[in-house]
Amino acid sequence: MDHAILTLEHFIFVTALLLITGVLTTKISTKLGVPALILFIAVGMLSGSEGIGLIYFDNAQLTQVIGIIALVIILFEGGLQTKFSTVRSVAKPALSLATLGVLITTAIVAIAAKLILDVDWLVAFLFGSIVGSTDAAAVFSVLKGQNIKEKLGATLEVESGTNDPMAVFLTISFIQLLTTDHSSYLLLVGSFFWQMGIGLAIGYLFGKTGVYAINRVNLESSGLYPVLAVSFALLAYSITDFLNASGLLAVYLAAMIIGNAELTYRHSIVKFNEGFAWIMQILMFVILGLLVFPSQLFTFDIIWKGLLLAIILILVARPIAVFLSIIKMKFNWKEKIFLSWAGLRGAVPIVLATFPLIAGVEDSQLIFNIVFFVVLTSTLLQGSTISLFAKLLQLTGPKKVDPPHSLELVSIGKANAEIIEHEVNESSTINGYMIKDIDFPNDVLINAIIRNNDLITPQGDTKIQHGDVLYILVSKRRKGQLNDLLNS
Structure with missing residues (x-):
């Protein structure tokens, strides 16, 4: 009994310490010009058994669960603040990047992975699928507060919010091809349309239901309305995932429908989910940092292979995918270069890299370590220079200033x-x-x-x-x- 109490106290203490450290690192990241998520990962690595030894963690399955829940909350918060008018203006290029762009990126990175990692073609394409999509958590975090032109910021945000389903679909498909003897390519194609169609349908249904419930149900306190709103996000994901469809797509669409409706207690709902998203972002990246062991990650073999693949992804695969995906669309060459550079990788590739670990795919540990290194390189190099690139390419808009006035409403x-x-x-x-x-x-x-x-x-x-x-x-x-x- 005492051991259980001590374990619980230790868990609560570590969680509080990690959250406080995570919050404080956001101030440091602003001063250093480094994305906060890099520092969150560093906190996790330093807290692990090969750091100060505060906690030992190697549970890939638990990491996957926490990561997916965190992505649901982060996508929901991002969707709440995405305007339909903005989405309509960039829907065509964003969706093209989220589908065709992911396929092109996956193919180019897979060819590079085959040559550099010397793995089977299916394993190479599995690696390409994992790093093929940009990451909503990273993009939302880095772009927040930046004065980048609205069209470019909106394109990146909508792309990152809608391209996860393609990456998840490709990752799961290649895992099935590697682990199952009788997988059908035709069935996999049908599965893609099922995932997209059902994801959109359930997202629309729960978005409309959420708006109706929030505005019609008379609750005892305004503090319950944000809880009700986020419950619909979790419910939309779980039901969609149960039907083997794209839960993340359902969450993002439901969030946009709720966020664009006339809502009771909108201020409370938005602010609650903003804080909740920060909590989940800190916990997710800290846990991802805990899962990796520096002695395995920072070896000469992983460093040179990971660095070479990161360079190919950033300077070859992403630019080709961008230029081909939005050809004949209204973007000049400067804007295309910026979209190419701003294709951040983050939590999604690392969470997806746990799938082959759990499935027992050959070379899964190598894939995980390389993916982790590629994400670190992408986030550190691209994330810390996005604002500089926008200025050099003259793609900045009016400086974003948060209004100094606020009104906190506590209502019955x-x-x-x-x-x-x-x-x-x-x-x-x-x-x-x-x-x-x-x-x-x-x-x-x-x-x-x-x-x-x-x-x-x-x-x-x-x-x-x-x-x-x-x-x-x-x-x-x-x-x-x-x-x-x-x-x-």
Whole structure:
């Protein structure tokens, strides 16, 4: 009993220590210009048995489970903040990169892996599949706060959010071909369309169901709405995966549908999932760092092979995939070069590298170590220079500045009312009108106006201006009428 208590205390202590260290490393990463996820991995490696010996960890199966759950949360948070208008503007190039781009990258890297690693062709293509896709966790983390042109940032984010299914499909397919005597190529092709189709269908279903439930269910506290929202993400993944379809695609689509809808307690939902995504990102990369043993990773054989494959992936495979995938699309050569350089690898390839380990595929440990080294090289080299590349290629937009004002709302669901935030644009129907002249529905009251970072107390003769941020108290039954007025 005492041993169990001590083990539990040790686990809680280590978890708290790793989270605190992870949070603090984000400050260091900003100053050093190094992606935070690299430092999270370093924390894991240093905490392992070959570091300070804080914890011994070699469970690939548990790593896979934690990694997938973390990816679900990270994709859900990214999808919540992805606007449909943005997706529509970059859908064609992003989806082309997420499908054709992954196939081209996989093929080129597989040929290189065959020559450099001296493995069977199926093993080489398995390696190419694992590193074939960009990583949502890495891309979302590195691009957040950067002032890269909106079109390029959106293309990279949508690509990374939708290309995981292709990489997962290819990885599982090649594992089946390596471990099963009677695998059919025709069945594998059919499986791809099944995974994509069912993933999209379930994602749409749970997105719409989630919006309905969040807006209709009257909960006791606003703090329960974020929990309800993320529950639909986990449910969408689990049911889709149970049907052998793409759970990650379902989660991303469901998140976009929920994030683009008119939501009760949107502020609470978005902020909760932002914090939750950070927690899972820290835990995932720390655990991935724990899983690798530096004595096996940093050998001369792994270093030169991994470095050569990383260079081929970054400077050959990715650029060819980008230029061929978005040919005749509206991107100039500078933008194509930037998209080529910004194809970050991260958690997804490392998590996928645990699949052959668990399946007992020949050379699986070699694959894992090489993949890990390639990811480290990609993230460190590309992730730390994305902003510099954007500046050199003159692809930066206006500097992104988070508004200094914030409003934390703690509401009781039974109150049947909420405060919404609305930013007035030039085309808004209320722009230029005094408050007393606006035909607001009953049970609507403007509580505060933020103008040029100053708080304005609203009066009847206060004129609404472009750029004003309004905080409006509205009863739930009048919310639809208010939205119609504000968005007409």
